[in-house]
Amino acid sequence: MLKPDQLRDALFKALPDLQAQPEKLTMKLTDGRVVATPGPSLSFEYRYSLRLTLADRAADCELVMVTLLAWLRSHQPDLLANVEKRNGDFAFALHDEAHGQLDIQLQLTERILVEQREETLHITPLPEPPEPQDVLRFTDVYLHGELISHWQRS
Secondary structure (H helix, E strand, O other), X not given: OOHXXXXXXXXXXXXXXXXXXXXXXXXXXXXXXXXXXXXXXXXEEEEEEEEEEEOOOOOOHHHHHHHHHXXXXXXXXXXXXXXXXHOOOEEEEEEHHHOXXXXXXXXXXXXXXXXXXXXXXXXXXXXXXXXXXXXXXXOEEEXXXXXXXXXXXX
């Protein structure tokens, strides 16, 4: 599964406090399922919950949410485009008693293509559909008029 590592990289690039203290971010994959059909291919889809915990106010909530939304736009666009998913597949809780611990839960999927070529199987994780061309790409993030994050696009 590629998305947890891709999301971790995006958060580290966007949140300077995590670069200094990476232990403030924990991630846990739960409720994993494999969805497949009895068709001629062994292709399948992973479906799982990814739980992220940012401890001790590791970053401003708005910066975290914008970073997640930008990542979702590229890596899980159906979560933003589908009304049912948009209303339930991105949840969070903020725990003031735990010094501002932020818990986030995302419902993610990953498609895996399995092709038989002669007597061998070739397994390929499939990318998400490309973003629309008019999507704004950014590298700087300001909060309350102050530059709080800058990163290079990959």
